[in-house]
Amino acid sequence: MTTRLTLAAPCCALGAPPVSSAEAESIAPMFKALGDPVRLRLVSLIAAQPEACVCDLVAAFPLSGPTISHHLKVLRAAGLVDCERRGTWVYYWVRPEALAQLSALLGRPTSAAESR
């Protein structure tokens, strides 16, 4: 996928060079998916275990099943999670590469950090 992020060895992932327009278009949707409180907690809950059953996720929120299903679909479309049906239940797990990619983007000291 995106190379710049994984080999940003020395420093400044969000520093030089800046994210290109194309990169921004592909990465922003992942941040956007995390930008809803329900979805952020969903990812958190899913990541807390090897995998999570939808039935448990629905039970963790005061929201309808279809609403949770919708949020899971958004997370899946963003590439942050994946799922599989096994018999009656559907299980979700996080895609660690995706989270790592985001973390790498903003995880290192920036030039601003150096000066302030």
Add this chain to the structure above:
Amino acid sequence: MTTRLTLAAPCCALGAPPVSSAEAESIAPMFKALGDPVRLRLVSLIAAQPEACVCDLVAAFPLSGPTISHHLKVLRAAGLVDCERRGTWVYYWVRPEALAQLSALLGRPTSAAESR
């Protein structure tokens, strides 16, 4: 601010314990702010230097000044950047603590990473 994130020493920031509802409400807006391609590039451009002049930021996009100004306001409201007027020009810089907080949330191996 949020303590859990900064002292998440051993591992699993997105792992156990999951993000609380209150935490999600306060953190999600930051991810949401990064969830637009224009804003993601703005943060990237600002972070690439100690600080950036709005005039340069506006010049970097095929968008109107007010639109860039609006996006900068969103980033500021989310706590990701701050700014200061000096004479005619306004300068923006990133708030490294904010980026670090987000990075810490998704930067460590999750239980999913262990199993897959």
Add this chain to the structure above:
DNA sequence: TCCTTGATTAGACAACTGTCTAAACACGAT
């Protein structure tokens, strides 16, 4: 085969978002 239960899809609707133009505000210079 027909229920029952788990999960997703479809459609509706209010609320929010990204963009624009026009207007206003803030400085510095004439």
Add this chain to the structure above:
DNA sequence: ATCGTGTTTAGACAGTTGTCTAATCAAGGA
């Protein structure tokens, strides 16, 4: 005091989002 330039605010508008209920699909058991 007035003008010109940089920046933000106000208001408008099309498009998107989060939520719901109702309907549909999927799998297992009587």
